[in-house]
Amino acid sequence: MRTSATGRSTSNPPAATGGFTLVEILVVVLIIGIMAGGALLSIGVVGQDRELDRERDRILAITGYLRDQAALQNREFGMRCYAGGYEFVAWDSRGARWERVADDPLLRSRALPGGIDSALVVEGRPVILPKADAEDIAPQIMLFSSGEVSSFELTLRRAGDGSTVVLAPSLDPDGIVARTTEATTS
Numbered sequence: 001m002r003t004s005a006t007g008r009s010t011s012n013p014p015a016a017t018g019g020f021t022l023v024e025i026l027v028v029v030l031i032i033g034i035m036a037g038g039a040l041l042s043i044g045v046v047g048q049d050r051e052l053d054r055e056r057d058r059i060l061a062i063t064g065y066l067r068d069q070a071a072l073q074n075r076e077f078g079m080r081c082y083a084g085g086y087e088f089v090a091w092d093s094r095g096a097r098w099e100r101v102a103d104d105p106l107l108r109s110r111a112l113p114g115g116i117d118s119a120l121v122v123e124g125r126p127v128i129l130p131k132a133d134a135e136d137i138a139p140q141i142m143l144f145s146s147g148e149v150s151s152f153e154l155t156l157r158r159a160g161d162g163s164t165v166v167l168a169p170s171l172d173p174d175g176i177v178a179r180t181t182e183a184t185t186s
Contacts, residue, residue: 049163051113055156056165056178062088062106063143063176070145078139081120081154083129085111089139098137115160121153149175 059079066077066088076091078098087109089098101107109132112118120127122140130136142150149169156165163181170177 049158049161052116052156052158052163052165053180055112055116056167056180058110059086059154059167060176060178063149065106066143067147067149067175070143071147074145076145077143079141079143080137080139081118081127081129081141082132082134084118085109085132086118087137089137098139100137112156115158117157117159119155119157121155123151147175 063079069075070077078089078091080087080089080098088101088107090101091097092099100109111132118129120129120140127140141152141154144150151169152167154167156167157163165181166179167176168179169175
């Protein structure tokens with residue numbers, strides 16, 4: 001074994017100085033990233049009400065479609081809300097009455113998913129929603145052929161946790177907009 005002038009051995013490598021290798025650091029960063037991603041996904045899933053969001057999106061899409069059809073066909077449409085659901089109707093000018101649109105499955109009567117309640121305010125006044133099988137099918141919400149929408153606020157609320165969606169006409173030409181309020185946990 002050779003020894004240098006300072007008295008140290010030159011054949012043995014120097015002792016480790018105590019640090020982390022690049023691979024160890026990358027593994028730790030990867031694990032932290034996976035845990036953070038999982039936490040964000042779980043918060044997103046818990047914080048949203050997919051049924052409420054789906055119903056909101058469906059109503060916005062159908063009313064947008066009907067506003068276009070009303071303008072194209074020069075025909076008046078309406079949305080009839082009832083306890084537990086809603087449907088879309090059209091004005092029959094020949095018969096001078098509201099009719100269900102039987103030839104378009106998109107406009108069929110729809111029941112709200114379980115646990116979701118609705119409330120309607122038209123022109124600032126609360127409306128008592130009729131039963132689904134009521135004879136009078138006059139709509140509470142009008143979609144005029146001019147592109148205008150009657151004044152209303154339709155609230156969809158998840159029973160129990162307070163998540164709500166409020167649909168109302170917008171001031172710009174977009175038609176109807178939605179405001180969503182997530183449930184608060186205490």
